[in-house]
Amino acid sequence: MELKTPSLKELASTISSQISIIDDFLEKNALPQPSFAPYGLRNWEGADGQVQAARMHLIEAATDILHLAMGPSDYMKFNTLTVSP
Numbered sequence: 001m002e003l004k005t006p007s008l009k010e011l012a013s014t015i016s017s018q019i020s021i022i023d024d025f026l027e028k029n030a031l032p033q034p035s036f037a038p039y040g041l042r043n044w045e046g047a048d049g050q051v052q053a054a055r056m057h058l059i060e061a062a063t064d065i066l067h068l069a070m071g072p073s074d075y076m077k078f079n080t081l082t083v084s085p
Contacts, residue, residue: 006061008068014061021054 006014025047026033034041044055070078 005068006064008065011061011065011068015058015065018054018058018061022051022058025051 023033025031026041029046032039032041044052047055
């Protein structure tokens with residue numbers, strides 16, 4: 001049985017919809033946007049199950065879109081370089 005690979009458009013749509021859920025939560029709770037700055041959002045305390053699920057779906061879709069953009073050859077090179085025995 002062949003696994004269905006989502007298209008780049010499908011992944012982009014998933015990313016956009018999950019970001020909307022997360023962004024709504026941040027706005028409603030007057031929280032800063034995630035950033036790499038030391039004063040940025042430090043954790044997701046207070047986030048309900050829907051927001052936590054949106055974060056997980058976002059992470060999964062972002063990872064998938066990265067891997068598809070890399071392609072199989074670059075993905076395999078990257079994976080073998082980062083995995084230690």
